[in-house]
Amino acid sequence: MSKTTISAKTPRPMTPEAIEAAARADRDARPLTESDLRRMKRTTQVKIIRRALDLTQEEFAARYHIPLGTLRDWEQGRAEPDQSTRAYLKMIARDPDHVNRILNQ
Numbered sequence: 876m877s878k879t880t881i882s883a884k885t886p887r888p889m890t891p892e893a894i895e896a897a898a899r900a901d902r903d904a905r906p907l908t909e910s911d912l913r914r915m916k917r918t919t920q921v922k923i924i925r926r927a928l929d930l931t932q933e934e935f936a937a938r939y940h941i942p943l944g945t946l947r948d949w950e951q952g953r954a955e956p957d958q959s960t961r962a963y964l965k966m967i968a969r970d971p972d973h974v975n976r977i978l979n980q
Contacts, residue, residue, distance in 0.1 A: 920961075922950045924968045938975055939967055 889897070898906050907915075925935045925946075932950070936943040948954040956964060967974050 916952070919950050919952065921946065921956065921964055924964060925950075927968075928971055938979070939963075940978055 895906070898904065925932065928935065930938065932946055933943060935941070936946045945954070949956055
């Protein structure tokens with residue numbers, strides 16, 4: 876059996892410049908550029924909520940009394956929910972069963 880020695884020296888931390896250089900040198904994990912970030916699309920909050928509830932657009936729209944076309948516009952970024960609707964979506968996200976019971980008694 877060979878003995879493994881452990882160095883008592885603490886490694887020197889990398890400078891931000893060294894970290895950036897190391898990241899750029901890794902062809903498989905290069906950092907995103909500004910143009911990459913501009914091209915990327917953000918997933919809308921309503922889509923995240925709907926997917927977390929494991930509902931289709933049709934099911935979500937029917938359950939929470941949101942017009943299907945409006946929901947699709949929000950999810951595709953063609954329109955954004957107004958402030959009161961964002962509050963409503965936040966309530967759905969926090970307690971979807973309670974909102975469903977109130978709306979569909």
